[in-house]
Amino acid sequence: MKKYLLKRVIYLIIVFFFVSLMMYMIYNLIPSDPALVQMEPLRKTLKPEEWTRQYQELRRQLGLDAPLIVRYARWMGFMRDVDGNFSGLLQGDFGFSTSYKRNVIDIIGVPMQNSIILNLVSTILTLAITIPLGIYCAVHARKAADSALQAFTVVGYSLPTFLIGILFIYIFAVLLGWFPTGGAKTPGSTYTGVMEFIDRMHYMALPIIVLVFTGLAGMTRTVRAAMMDTLTQDYIRTARAKGLKEKVVIYSHAWRNALLPVSTSIMGWMIGVFTGGSLVIENTFALNGTGRLYWAALTSTDYELVLAMQMFYTLISLIGVLLTDISYTLVDPRVRIDK
């Protein structure tokens, strides 16, 4: 196991550096000049000579005159930066945001916290609903309840997240008035303690409901398919023939075996939710999360911030894959990944 883990971690590091190189090259292919972006608003404020002097100075400060590979090495922290120090990703310096005019590390903390809360709660809720629902559908396959649930979940599967978001805002916020349309807390509120938590949850509720709703279809169907496949196995028939209770057959024998393919899907789905899913939800509900930050950075060509976010997503994906592999052994003792 240890040997396997070490091997996987080494692979992970190699992939991480390869992806970082690819990402850096790709984003630098896009015609953009961070120094120009920063100086453009001052074009009419400063006199031409001064503008050019400051522009050139900024390019020098940002190290834009160096060849691409040197800039990459500096960004990663393999080489000394313009100021003579090692200040790259490896040293914990994620770069400088040209749009926020601050270090990236100072910007991403709060949005990351928001996104993690949003996605963690919605993931737990989604799994809490979809696993029993999927099992129920598999056990009652092709019956009326199963068909109805399949039809219902396909709606969530077919509609784009932003549309569901807007629809839910209209129904639950505008028509029923149960939830606010967006934001993260009551404007101007000074709640503390429990009241602050309740207020926060009140604002988080609708985005979480939308995330759960959009996650229902895919995961329910995955669990249903895995369970249906397992329920046709000989050992299930044997278990039933032995006279075991149906609950024991389903939850102890079938579900344990069905979990293996499901766990892979869960991990993939979670990664998707953490990245693409929250981007749409955060934009629709005006939530200050990593998805929205990522979008804002892309539209303002703030590529150091984009790259930092991208590497964050890459890291999540790689760790996710590693955890999936490890989870195999926990779910199915027959799997021995060190062999």
Place this chain on the structure above:
Amino acid sequence: MKLRSRIMTFALAAVMLAGLCLTGCGGSGFTNVAAEGQVIIGTSTEPSGDWSHAAFGSNNATDSAVLTLTDDCETVVSDQNGDFVINNSVVDKYDRIEESDGNVTYKITIKKDLVFNNGDPITAENFLVWSLFLYSPAGAEMGVTAAGYNMIPGGDKYHSGETNVLAGLRLIDDYTFSMTILKTGYDGNNYLPYYFDLSYAGARATHIKYWFGDGWHVKDDGQGAYLVNDNGTEFTKANIETTFTAARDATSDRITAGPYNLVSYDKASSQIVLESNDNYCGNFEGCKPGIKRLVIVKTEDDTVIDTISTGGIQIYSGIADGSEIKAIYDLMDNGLDSSFCHYDRAGYGYFQFACDFGPTQYTEFRQAVAHLLDRNEFANTFCQGYGSVVHGPYCTAFSMYEDSKKVIAGLDTYEISVDKAVELLEKAGFVYAEDGSDYNGTGIRYKKVTAAEATNYEAFCKNVGSDILMPAMVNWASSDGNSVSDLLVTMLANGDAAKQAGVEIRQNVMTFPELLNYMYRQDMYGLGGDYSVPTYNMFNLATGWNSGAYDMSFEFTTNQEYLDQGYNSTHLYDEQLDKLSMDMVYGVEAGDYKTYLAKWQEFVVRYNELLPQVPLYSNIYYSVYPNTIKDYQEGPFWGYENAILYARYIGD
């Protein structure tokens, strides 16, 4: 009886005068009252939390608004019309002294009772310290983008660190200071005369300890102002950066001197809470806030109407989308207790030509293209009834516009007319068909040009025998996801008028930053394309003015050095237009409105004739506000951050 009557009249007048003084009634018909109530303001721009007065680049719209709301203790401000005015709540005495060498000194005495929000007194040194920081080597080292030192005597030596004394700034006494502006700056530019030179007298009160730490003072030994520390510490990046960054990042308890105090900035919810500052001296008209508490929240375009309808926000400014305006009117009809105020936008959308290559180098051709678009219909469709058309580089909010109605009425409106377009095209020489024969009404027109005229357009030109034929084709750089571009395709590029006239408008879709690269012809770092080569000769954009200071200097420069730096993006090399754009501001003494207006009118007429840009639409902006407040009126140069000061809370 007569005496009694006189005494009564005098007493009544005295009571009225005292009442006026106590309430601080100003000239704009407001009455200062105790601030009460709360208003929630929606903003589409995410605050960055950086409220450091643009020292490190530009602030976004929300940041600027928060700065105005919290820190507007300035000597010069802009009024409702965007005009620079002396802030009489701050300035006690102002003198503009013309020196014998052509320099100008602005001597300012501030009022003695000014205080910061924490009660600390404001003195003259508080108005000098920010400039001393901006122009210092420490400021430059910290990434400050400022060039004002070029126009201040001794600024070059101070900026380079040769001396720590800035000779052009003087601390005369506790309440008096002066700033001198050079006629010709160290960068070789002429700074005087300048029509808007009152802006040079602008200075903002800055709390020294809050921004730079303990022990700092501004002193003057007769040679100029300088910063000194009680402990002998030098004014360097290492010694001030920690305190400065903490001040810059503070999300509450900021020491400022504006109408409101920053109570909190919650990054997690992008929410800013402000409360009225009891120590505020009033704005330039003496107006103090009537609303106790303001909450600024981030909104999303897709759901903003829902948020307004549920009371999530109460003030939302600058709505240009006709469907949103109509939706809010519907909400009002169905019980939303709000009102609208509206005003003309200080700016317009337009397309501009590159006037130095291809067919757009010919004035008649540019005029012909303008005749191929029904601009009234375009503005009507795009603004959905909430907009209008301008015919030159101005907006209807300018006082110059109001004072030039006759001149503006005489401008060519370039009404849609295929006949007129054809006449102009023929005048420009576009009278040939693709094979060099006379144009017969099918396909696009061509013009016989010289090799020099065809430069940078060779790819589109045809060689027929010894002739070079240039097509009547515009190579248009159009930004993606842009509804103006979409409408231009429908109404101009694919319009019948262009086809009938034998003109092609060829759309090339790209990102907006890339469009700007092509327009400014500036080479980018990295692996981008060669933007310095003229490629596209039409671009669609929009422009706007933040104040009434109409300064188009360098916009039509013919100086190659400036052109290389991206100035004069239209590449219209017209000496008259260049001279007018410069003389309008740098050739007119401050206050000489008559001369300024005359040059402005000449400039607008010349622009309208040469047509480097074709204005398309100018919106009418709507702002919604709750009926729990009154006297709320925004304007083209008067955003919610200014208008809210005059609003009074009346409750439900």
